[in-house]
Amino acid sequence: MVLQFIDPEDCNCTDCQTGVAVPLRHATQSTLARLVTGELRARFDATVKIHITVTLSPPLLALMRPNGRLPYGATNLLHEAQRWDAEIGITATED
Ligand SMILES: [Zn+2]
Numbered sequence: 168m169v170l171q172f173i174d175p176e177d178c179n180c181t182d183c184q185t186g187v188a189v190p191l192r193h194a195t196q197s198t199l200a201r202l203v204t205g206e207l208r209a210r211f212d213a214t215v216k217i218h219i220t221v222t223l224s225p226p227l228l229a230l231m232r233p234n235g236r237l238p239y240g241a242t243n244l245l246h247e248a249q250r251w252d253a254e255i256g257i258t259a260t261e262d
Contacts, residue, residue, distance in 0.1 A: 173202055175211040176261055191215065191259060199257045214262040222254040 172188035174180065182188035188210065189198060201207045203217060232238060 170198070170207065172208055172210040173198065175213065178211075191261060194259065196255075196257045199259050200255075202259075203257070215259050216262050218256075218258045218260075220256045222256070224254070 168186040170186060170189060172182065173194055174183055174188040174190050176190055176192040178188070178190040180188065183190055191211075194202070198207065199217065202209060203219075209215065
C-alpha cells in the first residue's frame with residue numbers, strides 16, 4: 168500500500184494497519200517532510216506544530232565575530248550550499 172495520509176496520534180484504523188496512513192506519533196522525519204511539501208495529507212482536525220531545525224556544519228556561530236556580526240564574505244558562503252553540510256530535523260506535535 169502507498170502511504171497517503173497522516174492520521175491522529177494514536178489512530179489504529181484499517182488504513183493505519185495496511186500502510187495507507189500512519190499515526191502522527193509514528194511518522195518519521197521523512198514522512199513529516201512529505202506532509203510539509205504537500206505530498207501527504209493530514210487527516211485530522213487538530214492543529215499540528217511542525218518544528219524544523221537546521222544544523223549547519225561548520226556552525227554559523229563559529230564564523231561570528233565577538234560583536235555578533237558575520238565577517239565579510241560569510242554571506243556568500245551561506246549561499247553556496249555545497250560548502251555546508253545541513254542536517255535537518257523535523258518533529259511534529261498535536262497542539
Ligand atoms: Zn488511521
